[in-house]
Amino acid sequence: MTLEKQIIGPNATIRDALSTLNAAAIKLCLAVDASGKLTRTVSDGDIRRALLSQGTMATLISSLPQRPPLTIRQPATDAALQDLFNAHPDVNAIAMVDDNCRPIDLVSREKYQPNLLLSPPHIGLAEIGYVQQAFDDNWIAPAGPNLEAFERALAQVSGRNAALALSSGTAAIHLALRVIGISPNDRVYVSDLTFAASLQPILYERALPVLIDSEPTTWNMSPVALARRLEKDSKDGTLPKAIIVVHLYGQSADMASLLAISNQYKIPLIEDAAESLGATCQGAPSGSHGLLAAYSFNGNKIITTSGGGALVSDRADLIQYARKLSTQGRETAEHYQHSEVAYNYRMSNVLAGIGLGQLELLANRVNKRRLIFQRYRDALSNTPGISFQADPPNSVGNRWLTVITLDPNIVHKHVYQLMRYLRAHGIESRPAWKPMHMQPLCSDYALETHSETDIVSSRLFLQSLCLPSGSNMTWDNQKRVITAIQNFAKEIE
Numbered sequence: 020m021t022l023e024k025q026i027i028g029p030n031a032t033i034r035d036a037l038s039t040l041n042a043a044a045i046k047l048c049l050a051v052d053a054s055g056k057l058t059r060t061v062s063d064g065d066i067r068r069a070l071l072s073q074g075t076m077a078t079l080i081s082s083l084p085q086r087p088p089l090t091i092r093q094p095a096t097d098a099a100l101q102d103l104f105n106a107h108p109d110v111n112a113i114a115m116v117d118d119n120c121r122p123i124d125l126v127s128r129e130k131y132q133p134n135l136l137l138s139p140p141h142i143g144l145a146e147i148g149y150v151q152q153a154f155d156d157n158w159i160a161p162a163g164p165n166l167e168a169f170e171r172a173l174a175q176v177s178g179r180n181a182a183l184a185l186s187s188g189t190a191a192i193h194l195a196l197r198v199i200g201i202s203p204n205d206r207v208y209v210s211d212l213t214f215a216a217s218l219q220p221i222l223y224e225r226a227l228p229v230l231i232d233s234e235p236t237t238w239n240m241s242p243v244a245l246a247r248r249l250e251k252d253s254k255d256g257t258l259p260k261a262i263i264v265v266h267l268y269g270q271s272a273d274m275a276s277l278l279a280i281s282n283q284y285k286i287p288l289i290e291d292a293a294e295s296l297g298a299t300c301q302g303a304p305s306g307s308h309g310l311l312a313a314y315s316f317n318g319n320k321i322i323t324t325s326g327g328g329a330l331v332s333d334r335a336d337l338i339q340y341a342r343k344l345s346t347q348g349r350e351t352a353e354h355y356q357h358s359e360v361a362y363n364y365r366m367s368n369v370l371a372g373i374g375l376g377q378l379e380l381l382a383n384r385v386n387k388r389r390l391i392f393q394r395y396r397d398a399l400s401n402t403p404g405i406s407f408q409a410d411p412p413n414s415v416g417n418r419w420l421t422v423i424t425l426d427p428n429i430v431h432k433h434v435y436q437l438m439r440y441l442r443a444h445g446i447e448s449r450p451a452w453k454p455m456h457m458q459p460l461c462s463d464y465a466l467e468t469h470s471e472t473d474i475v476s477s478r479l480f481l482q483s484l485c486l487p488s489g490s491n492m493t494w495d496n497q498k499r500v501i502t503a504i505q506n507f508a509k510e511i512e
């Protein structure tokens with residue numbers, strides 16, 4: 020970096036500062052006096068505020084409201100810089116100065132604080148031991164002691180009789196459909212507000228998805244929409260063969276209502292619990308309510324095997340069939356015997372070792388993510404226009420991701436503007452899932468809305484943002500996110 024490119028002189032105007040910022044690598048100008056002493060720093064935000072309060076391009080920078088520049092005296096240790104960045108979560112760069120307060124360097128936060136990610140893996144101490152054991156025993160295979168132990172532990176954690184560890188959550192949903200016997204042109208209802216993986220396996224089987232809107236409390240499948248659609252399809256003789264209910268962001272759907280409705284029509288319910296491992300609903304684990312449930316251990320989930328998933332059920336016969344389908348449908352014989360289309364979906368014994376170590380930490384990870392949610396809510400709930408996904412009675416979410424909603428009647432900015440603002444401060448955030456009915460992939464499929472006047476899923480998508488929620492996020496880092504959001508909100512006012 021050439022420091023000269025960041026510096027503006029005592030007579031610099033807003034126009035000079037803007038063209039300097041435009042060309043500078045770090046978006047901060049260093050304003051100096053005639054002796055070269057740093058008088059202040061100028062950011063995009065300073066200029067925006069000046070222009071909004073009657074400033075013009077010709078306004079002198081020296082006439083803007085003064086605030087002392089954030090500096091550090093050279094030589095500075097990395098630890099001192101780190102502390103200073105921690106103490107000023109909204110600052111992106113710090114000017115390094117000599118004894119006479121002349122700037123000699125500009126240090127960007129990026130260099131000292133890597134970008135804050137949405138939900139990175141959080142590995143503990145035990146995982147490596149299980150993986151090492153697999154290496155020591157040469158169990159580098161989609162079978163072995165780690166895998167068996169992981170499946171036993173998964174069955175226990177999900178409150179089920181049987182579990183099958185797989186290569187992904189998507190594979191688990193696919194096998195759930197296969198063991199139920201979904202065929203081409205069968206209808207399968209699925210939550211509209213979800214990640215595409217909930218729906219894709221329906222298409223693998225050439226079956227027909229029917230998209231069911233969310234309800235506003237849990238953001239999950241609307242019992243009202245489900246009941247209405249089933250009533251209609253029952254009259255038309257077009258009832259579905261299965262219903263896939265997603266537990267979004269770790270918050271269980273209203274399973275009592277959904278099960279009561281699906282049982283009335285005897286339609287099997289598959290839980291897409293990819294995001295909700297460790298959550299509970301009516302005192303029982305999320306994923307223990309439907310006929311079958313799928314979990315994901317993708318790298319961004321509450322626990323991970325780097326990539327992986329599981330199918331669980333109380334019906335050991337279904338899990339046994341899924342196990343067969345996950346191993347190319349190989350039948351019991353001394354030779355290789357196959358009678359049906361099947362897959363290579365098994366998890367490896369090495370990855371199951373990571374899973375075993377991670378499962379030991381599940382309760383800790385849930386507590387940490389719930390604490391992160393609580394801190395966001397405590398810090399931001401007084402900010403007008405910001406609200407959170409609810410915590411309905413009888414349900415304890417794992418708060419896999421904290422998601423905020425901006426009320427467009429109060430906050431006159433789009434969530435994407437907040438997302439870009441956070442990105443500029445080295446913070447990753449993501450829009451809520453884009454509903455399936457808005458996806459080109461689903462243009463041919465029906466949507467049953469929650470009410471006649473409101474599509475809840477698209478409203479949530481357009482107004483919501485997922486915040487960094489990783490269980491390894493420090494409080495200092497979370498403060499960075501909170502301060503950035505508060506400053507964004509102030510700029511709106």
Ligand SMILES: Cc1ncc(COP(=O)(O)O)c(C=O)c1O
Binds near residue numbers: 187190216316328
């Ligand atoms: C709701 C939902 N369903 C299914 C999946 C698929 O899981 P996987 O990535 O393990 O295939 C995911 C996550 O990726 C998800 O968030």
